[in-house]
Amino acid sequence: MPDISLVADGLLFPEGPIALPNGDVLLVEIAAGRLTRVAPDGAKTVVAEPGGGPNGAAIGPDGKCYLCNNGGLKFVERNGLRFPVGQPDDYSGGRIERIDLETGAVETLYTECGGHPLKGPNDIVFDRSGGFWFTDHGKQRRRDRDVTGVYYALADGSRIEEAVFPSDGPNGVGLSPAEDELYVAETMTGRVWAYEIEAPGRLKARKSPMRGDQGRLVAGLPGHQLFDSLAIDGEGHICVATIHNGGITRISPDGSRIEHFAMPDAITTNICFGGDDLRTAFITLSSTGKLVRMRWPSPGLPLNFLNK
Numbered sequence: 001m002p003d004i005s006l007v008a009d010g011l012l013f014p015e016g017p018i019a020l021p022n023g024d025v026l027l028v029e030i031a032a033g034r035l036t037r038v039a040p041d042g043a044k045t046v047v048a049e050p051g052g053g054p055n056g057a058a059i060g061p062d063g064k065c066y067l068c069n070n071g072g073l074k075f076v077e078r079n080g081l082r083f084p085v086g087q088p089d090d091y092s093g094g095r096i097e098r099i100d101l102e103t104g105a106v107e108t109l110y111t112e113c114g115g116h117p118l119k120g121p122n123d124i125v126f127d128r129s130g131g132f133w134f135t136d137h138g139k140q141r142r143r144d145r146d147v148t149g150v151y152y153a154l155a156d157g158s159r160i161e162e163a164v165f166p167s168d169g170p171n172g173v174g175l176s177p178a179e180d181e182l183y184v185a186e187t188m189t190g191r192v193w194a195y196e197i198e199a200p201g202r203l204k205a206r207k208s209p210m211r212g213d214q215g216r217l218v219a220g221l222p223g224h225q226l227f228d229s230l231a232i233d234g235e236g237h238i239c240v241a242t243i244h245n246g247g248i249t250r251i252s253p254d255g256s257r258i259e260h261f262a263m264p265d266a267i268t269t270n271i272c273f274g275g276d277d278l279r280t281a282f283i284t285l286s287s288t289g290k291l292v293r294m295r296w297p298s299p300g301l302p303l304n305f306l307n308k
Contacts, residue, residue, distance in 0.1 A: 050069060
């Protein structure tokens with residue numbers, strides 16, 4: 001297991017970390033319905049309380065935080081650990097929100113696409129043009145679950161389009177360093193797909209008669225390993241949080257090299273990069289409610305509108 005250090009604990013299912021230039025980390029607490037700022041010494045400050053299930057987050061071109069809100073999750077606690085078990089009774093609907101980090105004001109940008117409601121927006125990444133890609137993981141109920149996809153939207157709330165449909169529980173999303181490929185991690189299949197980007201918001205059409213929108217399969221893991229959110233490092237590796245085999249799986253862009261960085265939590269959900277050299281990896285350990293950090297083998301990829 002790599003050498004990790006604790007940044008903060010007592011978090012209620014943390015996810016969506018963003019390493020800010022001043023050393024703070026923004027993250028969501030899904031089980032608390034809030035966006036929280038964590039200082040380097042572990043001190044926590046509530047930024048906003050959008051309710052529902054705040055999930056993936058990213059800083060947009062206006063400096064505000066754009067949030068995937070999955071509408072809420074039902075949780076159970078066992079032996080001091082917290083686990084999500086599906087759609088809650090008070091599910092409030094999926095949406096994309098914008099949060100002013102100074103005032104905590106929350107705006108709703110999108111709740112549907114083409115007449116179809118968003119079910120459980122999960123992860124988000126901005127491209128250089130100022131638009132963003134996001135996944136809709138959907139909701140799981142006792143006997144059924146949603147069929148969802150991947151979307152592209154503009155930050156001013158004026159346009160949203162479905163880019164990939166269907167996708168099997170899409171979760172993590174990221175862009176290659178050249179922004180010529182979009183990476184999408186599917187949770188239940190344990191697979192990462194790459195989609196060729198023709199222009200901002202537009203993927204090269206590759207249709208499969210059996211799967212619909214067809215990407216390039218980068219990697220699929222054996223056994224019971226589920227993929228969650230992801231980040232890209234400066235060498236182009238896809239760094240995917242991995243559930244059950246808790247940790248971060250680092251995958252080369254062509255899928256030929258795969259290595260695993262084990263974490264002390266079976267529900268490791270996300271990673272981001274920060275520090276002066278972007279070699280500090282901040283990782284959310286969700287069932288134990290912790291944010292930890294470690295030294296990463298290579299610098300993270302600078303994010304648009306953040307690490308500039």
